Amino acid sequence: MIYLDNNATTQMDSTVVETMLPYLGEKFGNPSSRHRQGRAARAAIDTAREQVACLVSAHPSQVIFTGSGTEANNLAIKGYAAGLVSGRLFIGSTEHPSVTKTADQQARLDGWFKVALPVTENGLLSDEAMALLSTAKPGDLVSVMLANNETGVIQPISELYGQLGLKDKGIVIHTDAVQAAGKIALEFSVLGVHMLTLSAHKIHGPKGIGALIRDKSIVLEPQMNGGGHEAGLRSGTENVAAIAGFGAAAELVHEALAQTSEKLLALRTRLENGLRAIPGIEIIADKTERLVNTSCFTMASVEGETMLMMLDKAGIAIASGSACSSHDNAPSKTLTEMGLDKSRVRRALRVSLGKNNTENEVDTFLDTLKMKLASFNSVVSNVAI
Numbered sequence: 124m125i126y127l128d129n130n131a132t133t134q135m136d137s138t139v140v141e142t143m144l145p146y147l148g149e150k151f152g153n154p155s156s157r158h159r160q161g162r163a164a165r166a167a168i169d170t171a172r173e174q175v176a177c178l179v180s181a182h183p184s185q186v187i188f189t190g191s192g193t194e195a196n197n198l199a200i201k202g203y204a205a206g207l208v209s210g211r212l213f214i215g216s217t218e219h220p221s222v223t224k225t226a227d228q229q230a231r232l233d234g235w236f237k238v239a240l241p242v243t244e245n246g247l248l249s250d251e252a253m254a255l256l257s258t259a260k261p262g263d264l265v266s267v268m269l270a271n272n273e274t275g276v277i278q279p280i281s282e283l284y285g286q287l288g289l290k291d292k293g294i295v296i297h298t299d300a301v302q303a304a305g306k307i308a309l310e311f312s313v314l315g316v317h318m319l320t321l322s323a324h325k326i327h328g329p330k331g332i333g334a335l336i337r338d339k340s341i342v343l344e345p346q347m348n349g350g351g352h353e354a355g356l357r358s359g360t361e362n363v364a365a366i367a368g369f370g371a372a373a374e375l376v377h378e379a380l381a382q383t384s385e386k387l388l389a390l391r392t393r394l395e396n397g398l399r400a401i402p403g404i405e406i407i408a409d410k411t412e413r414l415v416n417t418s419c420f421t422m423a424s425v426e427g428e429t430m431l432m433m434l435d436k437a438g439i440a441i442a443s444g445s446a447c448s449s450h451d452n453a454p455s456k457t458l459t460e461m462g463l464d465k466s467r468v469r470r471a472l473r474v475s476l477g478k479n480n481t482e483n484e485v486d487t488f489l490d491t492l493k494m495k496l497a498s499f500n501s502v503v504s505n506v507a508i
């Protein structure tokens with residue numbers, strides 16, 4: 124199998140698996156227990172907290188482990204809003220559903236309003252979005268992702284918010300950095316945000332573990348009550364193995380960032396040069412700064428879902444414009460918000476490369492895609508005759 128769907132999830136690194144194994148076996152203690160077994164589990168969590176903090180140049184005490192990136196996004200929005208009686212939520216229009224649906228839910232409560240921030244055809248916040256943001260008042264929350272999961276488009280949030288002086292005005296800033304982590308350098312304080320979301324399984328760590336990094340001046344209401352774990356913000360006995368794996372993954376991607384980015388950029392350049400040579404293929408937002416591993420493109424004739432299945436049969440895993448982030452096969456919201464018409468959205472595919480991919484795999488993908496496009500077109504033209 125040639126796996127080109129690394130924005131959906133990544134293969135766990137063998138070092139990550141090795142780090143986790145003892146906590147699934149002999150080191151099974153509850154980290155809240157005072158005995159040796161408990162202390163060993165607690166030590167693993169402490170180490171992981173340092174490693175995750177280091178990935179984003181934050182202090183370990185700023186890290187709240189959650190059950191997923193989804194949960195961290197929920198905690199950021201609902202946890203913040205729960206401490207206030209009213210406010211506005213300024214939400215990017217191409218956010219992951221764990222942000223948009225959470226904001227929608229909050230906006231169903233009295234006193235809360237959601238303001239959708241439109242994007243240009245390149246996926247960047249538009250002038251209209253900037254005008255809307257300039258109306259934000261102290262206490263309002265802004266949530267715009269650092270990098271988009273479908274197109275890879277990177278939002279220059281620190282520059283944009285800096286121009287508007289959002290932080291100085293007392294506006295609270297959250298960013299979903301789930302896709303950006305491990306692909307671009309992240310420094311919590313330089314980004315100028317108050318809250319930042321991470322997810323382990325996008326950086327070769329385990330599924331079902333995420334983190335919210337937060338500025339401790341931001342008051343959050345826990346969304347999960349109980350024994351007061353994670354500084355009282357996320358109760359529930361910790362998933363020690365997953366947390367330890369997250370820490371190991373964070374350390375690995377952090378150490379290898381420069382080297383991995385260089386490799387991925389070279390692979391993506393090879394991929395996109397090949398794609399540009401195929402008639403009818405158009406790469407989305409190719410003039411915009413994007414994650415080095417992501418390439419989203421549309422084909423002239425075939426639906427993305429059809430090509431996805433054809434490639435799957437040939438042993439190649441990619442994502443289509445309808446299934447990138449949804450369970451209901453609805454057309455991609457990101458591409459629709461960028462102004463692509465419905466038919467073009469349905470003809471979209473996403474390739475997301477990973478550190479384990481090779482030039483050979485990229486070449487095989489390009490050859491297979493060309494072959495499948497040709498066979499599809501010949502079937503269609505025979506039917507038409």
Ligand SMILES: Cc1ncc(COP(=O)(O)O)c(C=O)c1O
Pocket residue numbers: 130131191192193194219221268270271272299301302322323324331332333
């Ligand atoms: C941008 C973005 N945010 C949040 C999430 C959710 O993360 P998790 O799968 O850990 O819930 C994803 C996962 O696809 C994502 O791509």
